[in-house]
Amino acid sequence: MAETFRSDRIFTLWHYTAAHGDRLLLRAKADATSPRVDLHVDGVVGLLLEPHYRGLVIREGTPAEARRVRTEYGVPVDEGVHLHVIGEDRMRGFIVGGPLRWREDQGGIRDPSPFGPIPGTP
16 A cells, blocks of 8 residues: 555645546645645546545555455456555545656646646636
8 A cells, every 4th residue: 555645735626527538637726835736647547536635645556445446336447557546544535547646836726737738627
């Protein structure tokens, strides 16, 4: 259960669409003391997320969690994809897809993502 990402900030599901490259973007907006943070996953094949997270821990899923995602949610967790589990001690959500990437910058909440143009976002 290797931890991939941790933050105490508030993250919002900013964008997801299956019609434009299956990309997911979670965002924590910048404030006076903290930069904006974008979390990005390409090639998403399945997800179960809340619209907002107050504090966020993302870790690699265990084999048991991969079986659960396959059997309970019908999402294939095949070789070559990553199971990103939300939650430190229990699964509060998941993303199945490419590697998790993140960037911090001084962009505003409506500024484009540093991950390039994502259709449907400013």
